[in-house]
Amino acid sequence: MVHELLLALRESFFMLWDTLWALIGGFALSGAIGAFVPKDALRRRLGDHRAGALVRASLAGAASSSCSYAASAMAKSLVAKGADFVASMVFMFASTNLVIELGVVLAVLIGWQFAVAEYVGGVIMIGLLALLGGLFLTARLTGAAQARLGGGEASGAGQLAPAAGRKPIATKAGWASAASYAVADLTMLRKELVIGFAGAGFLAALVPTGFWHAFFITGHGTWTSIENAAVGPLIAMISFVCSIGNVPLAAALWHGGISFGGVISFIFADLIALPLLLVYRRYYGWRLALRMLALFWVVMAAAGLATEAIFSAAGLVPAHRVGLTQVVPEHLSWDYTTVLNLVFLCVFGLFYYLHRSRDRLGGGAEHAIDPVCGMQVSKSSAPATLLVGAEAYWFCSDHCRDRFAGQRATAPVP
Numbered sequence: 001m002v003h004e005l006l007l008a009l010r011e012s013f014f015m016l017w018d019t020l021w022a023l024i025g026g027f028a029l030s031g032a033i034g035a036f037v038p039k040d041a042l043r044r045r046l047g048d049h050r051a052g053a054l055v056r057a058s059l060a061g062a063a064s065s066s067c068s069y070a071a072s073a074m075a076k077s078l079v080a081k082g083a084d085f086v087a088s089m090v091f092m093f094a095s096t097n098l099v100i101e102l103g104v105v106l107a108v109l110i111g112w113q114f115a116v117a118e119y120v121g122g123v124i125m126i127g128l129l130a131l132l133g134g135l136f137l138t139a140r141l142t143g144a145a146q147a148r149l150g151g152g153e154a155s156g157a158g159q160l161a162p163a164a165g166r167k168p169i170a171t172k173a174g175w176a177s178a179a180s181y182a183v184a185d186l187t188m189l190r191k192e193l194v195i196g197f198a199g200a201g202f203l204a205a206l207v208p209t210g211f212w213h214a215f216f217i218t219g220h221g222t223w224t225s226i227e228n229a230a231v232g233p234l235i236a237m238i239s240f241v242c243s244i245g246n247v248p249l250a251a252a253l254w255h256g257g258i259s260f261g262g263v264i265s266f267i268f269a270d271l272i273a274l275p276l277l278l279v280y281r282r283y284y285g286w287r288l289a290l291r292m293l294a295l296f297w298v299v300m301a302a303a304g305l306a307t308e309a310i311f312s313a314a315g316l317v318p319a320h321r322v323g324l325t326q327v328v329p330e331h332l333s334w335d336y337t338t339v340l341n342l343v344f345l346c347v348f349g350l351f352y353y354l355h356r357s358r359d360r361l362g363g364g365a366e367h368a369i370d371p372v373c374g375m376q377v378s379k380s381s382a383p384a385t386l387l388v389g390a391e392a393y394w395f396c397s398d399h400c401r402d403r404f405a406g407q408r409a410t411a412p413v414p
Contacts (some may be wrong), residue, residue: 017332061098145283356380
């Protein structure tokens with residue numbers, strides 16, 4: 001048991017190590033979006049979900065190369081700034097599925113066909129999301145979520161007080177505000193991150209391939225393809241996978257006899273892992289989060305099935321299943337991942353310093369940190385406040401305020 005526990009922890013560590021630089025970069029970009037991008041500019045670029053806005057959202061998402069948790073934080077920032085909700089979800093999908101590093105790992109681990117299918121299927125999935133998003137993600141639900149997040153915005157470009165004639169991006173106060181956005185989002189999602197990486201590591205190391213294979217039927221032609229593509233997202237949801245962390249499980253499923261489309265839909269479904277559903281609930285509320293789950297599941301399964309049909313017709317589905325290989329290394333080595341991680345750890349150190357120094361640098365006067373969830377909120381428009389004695393607190397929602405008040409009421413008297 002001790003050996004298996006250590007093996008699971010090693011898997012978790014290397015999954016985190018492989019995605020660390022992308023994780024930090026994603027949260028840093030989210031902070032910059034929150035602090036520097038004016039709301040009007042985002043409305044012009046992502047103010048609807050027509051073709052032009054969706055192409056821009058897809059290209060920007062692919063360039064961000066984020067893991068699932070950072071992508072959800074960036075999408076939240078876009079929604080809070082006034083971007084169209086469907087376009088923001090397209091950005092989130094592209095930032096986790098149309099990225100270079102995921103394709104490279106897939107090509108090395110399972111085969112180049114899977115890497116190509118990831119991009120082909122990703123385009124199909126985004127197209128389906130654009131077509132169905134306006135029907136399932138209604139303006140009433142998304143408008144309420146946008147208003148909720150808008151009240152929780154931190155001091156962005158319009159709230160900073162930089163020197164005359166200087167833009168926030170050229171000031172220390174602006175970067176202190178961006179750093180506070182990034183650190184606050186990371187703080188808010190810290191539990192989900194721990195659950196995601198620890199769960200993926202334990203399942204990759206301890207759960208046998210036969211267990212996953214039992215979820216899928218085989219030998220029934222088209223019905224097998226449909227069932228595999230539909231169940232793939234379910235496996236991803238309960239396995240707590242994140243970004244590249246789901247590739248080892250994808251390899252295990254493929255080695256165990258899962259269909260080509262089932263593997264693709266499983267890889268797509270890192271955005272509906274259970275910890276991320278908790279993130280969506282925290283951002284947008286349960287009603288919209290459940291609506292997002294249903295829509296995402298449908299488009300992920302349909303995209304996986306459509307991709308399998310295309311690749312089968314072209315004769316590109318691998319005829320032989322390679323043996324299972326672990327994506328995580330046996331030990332740390334001096335490679336591009338290590339270099340990128342060291343660089344981005346320095347970036348994180350700088351952002352954390354700016355966050356801690358935000359009051360001194362002039363970036364913290366207009367906002368506060370929710371003491372319950374860690375979200376950064378604007379003092380002037382916080383959805384909820386509470387005065388305890390002479391000390392004031394600001395919250396992202398009534399839920400956090402009530403939870404904080406209950407904790408204070410039940411705290412033991414020293």
